[in-house]
Amino acid sequence: MLAMNYRGPYRVRAEHKPDPVIEHPGDAIIRVTRSCICGSDLHLYHGLVPDTRVGHTFGHEFIGVVEEVGSGVHKLQVGDKVLVPFNVFCGSCFFCDRELYGNCDNMNAQSSAVGSIYGYSHTAGGYDGGQAELVRVPMADVGPMIIPHDIHDDDAVLLTDAVPTGYQAAEMGDIEEGDTVVVFGAGPVGIFAAKSAWLMGAGRVIVVDHVDYRLEFVKRYAQCEIVNFKEVRDMAEHIKKMTDWMGADVCIDAVGCEASGNAMQTLTGRYLMAQAGSATALHWCINSVRKGGNVSIVGVYGPTFNAVPIGNALNKGLTLRMNQASVRRHLPRLIEHIRAGRLNPKEIITHRVPLEDVSDAYHIFSGKLDECIKTVLIPPNTNQVRQVTASTMH
Amino acid sequence: MESREIVQQKGGHAHTGQHPGPGRAAPHRPTRDELQHIQGWGADLDRKDRPGVPMERTPPRFIHQPEGDPLQQQEKIEVLVSSERPGITQVFGTVQPPAGLSGMLRRLAFRASENDLRHWLLLLLADRVNVVEGIADDLARGHIPNVLGEMGIKAELKHNPAGLAKKAAIVAAVVGTAYYLMERRGRPDRDRHAEHRLSFDPRHGPPESGGADPGRRNRCA
Numbered sequence: 001m002l003a004m005n006y007r008g009p010y011r012v013r014a015e016h017k018p019d020p021v022i023e024h025p026g027d028a029i030i031r032v033t034r035s036c037i038c039g040s041d042l043h044l045y046h047g048l049v050p051d052t053r054v055g056h057t058f059g060h061e062f063i064g065v066v067e068e069v070g071s072g073v074h075k076l077q078v079g080d081k082v083l084v085p086f087n088v089f090c091g092s093c094f095f096c097d098r099e100l101y102g103n104c105d106n107m108n109a110q111s112s113a114v115g116s117i118y119g120y121s122h123t124a125g126g127y128d129g130g131q132a133e134l135v136r137v138p139m140a141d142v143g144p145m146i147i148p149h150d151i152h153d154d155d156a157v158l159l160t161d162a163v164p165t166g167y168q169a170a171e172m173g174d175i176e177e178g179d180t181v182v183v184f185g186a187g188p189v190g191i192f193a194a195k196s197a198w199l200m201g202a203g204r205v206i207v208v209d210h211v212d213y214r215l216e217f218v219k220r221y222a223q224c225e226i227v228n229f230k231e232v233r234d235m236a237e238h239i240k241k242m243t244d245w246m247g248a249d250v251c252i253d254a255v256g257c258e259a260s261g262n263a264m265q266t267l268t269g270r271y272l273m274a275q276a277g278s279a280t281a282l283h284w285c286i287n288s289v290r291k292g293g294n295v296s297i298v299g300v301y302g303p304t305f306n307a308v309p310i311g312n313a314l315n316k317g318l319t320l321r322m323n324q325a326s327v328r329r330h331l332p333r334l335i336e337h338i339r340a341g342r343l344n345p346k347e348i349i350t351h352r353v354p355l356e357d358v359s360d361a362y363h364i365f366s367g368k369l370d371e372c373i374k375t376v377l378i379p380p381n382t383n384q385v386r387q388v389t390a391s392t393m394h
Numbered sequence: 395m396e397s398r399e400i401v402q403q404k405g406g407h408a409h410t411g412q413h414p415g416p417g418r419a420a421p422h423r424p425t426r427d428e429l430q431h432i433q434g435w436g437a438d439l440d441r442k443d444r445p446g447v448p449m450e451r452t453p454p455r456f457i458h459q460p461e462g463d464p465l466q467q468q469e470k471i472e473v474l475v476s477s478e479r480p481g482i483t484q485v486f487g488t489v490q491p492p493a494g495l496s497g498m499l500r501r502l503a504f505r506a507s508e509n510d511l512r513h514w515l516l517l518l519l520a521d522r523v524n525v526v527e528g529i530a531d532d533l534a535r536g537h538i539p540n541v542l543g544e545m546g547i548k549a550e551l552k553h554n555p556a557g558l559a560k561k562a563a564i565v566a567a568v569v570g571t572a573y574y575l576m577e578r579r580g581r582p583d584r585d586r587h588a589e590h591r592l593s594f595d596p597r598h599g600p601p602e603s604g605g606a607d608p609g610r611r612n613r614c615a
Contacts, residue, residue: 008525011544024467024485050517051500053490054528072465075458090485092460098450101457105479106464109486112478113508116487123517126473126487138485139464142457168447177439178423198432201439203424223432244421273518304514323448329456330445333438342434363546369553 002380003057003132004358009047010366014358017057020128020136025072028140030084033382034157035062035130035355037365037375038086039187040300043257044121045362048270048277048302051110051122058119059377060086061160062130063153066140075141082144084137085327086161088116088127091142102324107138113303115324123303131358133379145331154346155338157376158188163345164330165298166192166254170200172296172321173250178203182239182248182288184281186214186226188348188374189298190254194222195343197250206242208235208284210260213371221347229261236287247290255281256299268307276302286313297322351375474504496524 005015020029041058043049066080076082089096089104096104107116108125118137119129128135137144147156166189175181181197183190186209197205205224209215215226225242232238240247257277258270261284269278285295286309295318313320337343350373353361364372429435438444453459464484471491475482492500503516532539550558 007528007539007544011525011539011541013540013544023470023488024465026464026485047521050514050521052521053496054524054531055490057489088485090460090464091454091457092463096457097454097459098452099446099454099456100448100450106484107486109473109475109479109483110504111508112476122474122487122490126489128487128489139460142460171444171447174441176441177436180421195434196438198429198435199438200441200444201436203429246421302514303508304511321448326447329447329454332456333445337434337437340434340437342437357548359544359546360549361546363549364553367546367550367554367557369549 001133002355003128004059004355004377006044006052006056006058007054010045012045012058012359012362014356017055017132019134022068022070023136024138025070026139026141027070028066028073028076028137028144029068030062030064030082030130030135030137030144031067031381032062032064032130032133032135032379033081034064034153035059035132035377035379036157036160036162037131037361037377038161039185039189040120040256041362042366043277043300043302045366046258046270048257048273049121049123050302050304053122056119056121057128057132057135059129059131059135060118060120061157061162062118062135063147063157063160064130064135066144067134069140073140076144076146081147083147083156083160084118084130084135084144085164085331086117086120087143087324087327088118088125088138089143089328090139099326099329100323101326101328111303117324131355131377133355133381143328145328148335151335151338152346154349154376155344158345158348158374159331159334159338160327161325162188162348162374163192163334163343164327165189165325166194167196167199167330167334168323168325169193169252169254169296169298170196172298172323173197173200173252173294174319174321175200175202175250177201179249180204180206180243181250181252182206182208182285183224183252183254184208184259184284185254185256185299186211186218187254190252191218191222191348191373192343192345193252193254193298194218194224197252198223199337199342202250206239206248211368214368214373217348217371217373235261235284239284239288243290247293248288249290250294250296251285251289253281253285253295253297253299257301259299273304276304276306279306279308282306282308286316286318289316289318291316292318294319294321298325348374349376353377355379474500477504477507478509494524494527496520496527499523 001019003017044052063083066076066078087101088107089101090106093105102115110122114124116125118127170193179202181202183193186207194205194207207218207224208227210230219226229235259278259280262280265278265280268274355377361375365375467485473486499520503513506513
């Protein structure tokens with residue numbers, strides 16, 4: 001099969017690899033029809049996530065058709081069209097029993113801190129991802145969801161991660177009516193966090209980034225206020241000023257370990273790797289939120305230490321909530337929102353690229369070229385879709 | 395700042411001029427009417443209706459919950475296991491088993507717990523070693539990796555030609571400077587001594603003009 005193949009920092013290619021096989025009775029093999037490049041894939045692409053091995057196939061946002069099932073699979077049948085949440089989870093452990101699917105303890109031998117994620121290094125379980133023609137999906141009766149007939153494939157693929165992660169980010173902020181919510185990061189997750197903040201009754205939504213085209217997009221798509229942090233003297237001071245010197249009620253970190261905006265963080269976190277990435281967005285969250293406010297973190301950080309202003313968080317009496325999204329829990333509600341027209345996820349897709357051109361797709365997304373917001377990769381087996389849509393690159 | 399200017403205009407003392415102005419205890423909050431134009435506003439206003447994350451909720455509502463733990467997957471390859479959990483998990487990933495020097499480093503890393511910084515730093519080191527192994531593996535298979543292609547040069551050329559030209563110029567300048575410095579360092583001492591004599595030993599007189607070695611002449615100049 002053709003699959004994306006990681007060769008080292010900033011180097012990926014499409015290459016033929018052996019087809020995945022059933023390794024466990026609960027496995028299914030899914031023939032991928034669409035996969036996305038996620039912002040957090042860029043942390044892998046840039047070599048920041050430990051135990052990312054050469055030859056790995058990324059991709060934790062994908063949908064497809066069931067090609068083969070193991071002997072222990074009863075709920076899925078060959079031919080079913082499914083969306084696959086990015087978490088690999090068992091459904092029965094202590095954590096899954098509490099709907100903490102992102103924290104499942106039965107699927108990742110290589111880390112007790114990190115849950116399992118498709119195509120996200122061996123630290124996240126050592127499963128190949130969906131930027132390929134075929135992918136192994138463990139616990140197929142538990143994770144995948146059959147795509148309802150009235151849900152568009154482009155909406156479905158965004159329901160595997162970006163939409164639920166943005167929604168959970170807003171939910172973890174515990175937003176009350178009229179709250180001022182500041183979202184750091186205008187990538188896909190930040191965009192959906194901003195949209196979700198309105199659903200939860202926010203009074204103001206402000207999105208912060210430094211890329212003008214992303215800010216213009218989120219302003220239009222999520223009807224929010226925007227701030228380009230390069231144009232302000234100090235981010236926390238600016239947010240205070242915007243909020244009658246009170247601070248935001250809720251701050252959301254939708255950036256993670258590759259934040260720009262602070263030279264020292266960039267040096268120590270991204271270049272020297274002396275901490276788990278640059279925590280600039282997290283600093284800004286803690287320092288921009290009002291006393292007693294909530295900070296919600298969905299931006300990905302590495303598992304090593306970070307020099308975060310925990311003292312400020314203590315003194316301000318903040319509530320910090322963070323997690324990988326438990327995607328499966330949000331799907332019924334999010335499908336309701338899509339059906340009601342409150343969410344239109346597919347509108348953020350700007351690029352559709354044949355899987356063969358994965359190197360260029362990563363470079364465009366990583367470099368924020370061509371006004372890229374979200375990229376969908378189309379594998380060769382999906383010829384009909386490719387003829388219609390795979391036009392961006394050629 | 396607007397408020398600072400206002401304070402100063404009112405004739406406040408110098409220190410007051412440093413403050414941005416009095417803050418309000420309760421910032422203005424828009425009314426529901428003001429927010430009705432927002433698509434879907436307030437659909438999840440009732441917090442009891444939200445899926446409720448990350449609060450624990452049992453039993454799970456949205457999955458088919460299997461009874462008991464999953465069956466144990468067979469170990470057919472080497473899987474490194476965190477020291478912070480007992481034994482191997484019921485299900486695990488089976489791609490890219492540890493191999494070579496990077497594999498040795500990874501095995502060493504897994505002797506330390508995830509709580510130990512050495513665990514992560516060794517894994518990051520192993521990742522870098524693995525990149526070199528990947529290139530060697532490509533070459534061993536007779537495949538010369540198209541490094542620039544893998545880095546997306548086609549997209550860079552199409553969407554950021556000015557950036558590409560700038561990067562190319564920087565690389566050329568760095569390589570050129572490095573070459574020049576190496577060239578200087580690489581010259582044998584004997585040559586340098588000879589040049590020194592040619593330039594400064596009065597017995598040899600001034601260096602010949604238009605001699606047989608123009609390169610040497612240029613370097614002496």
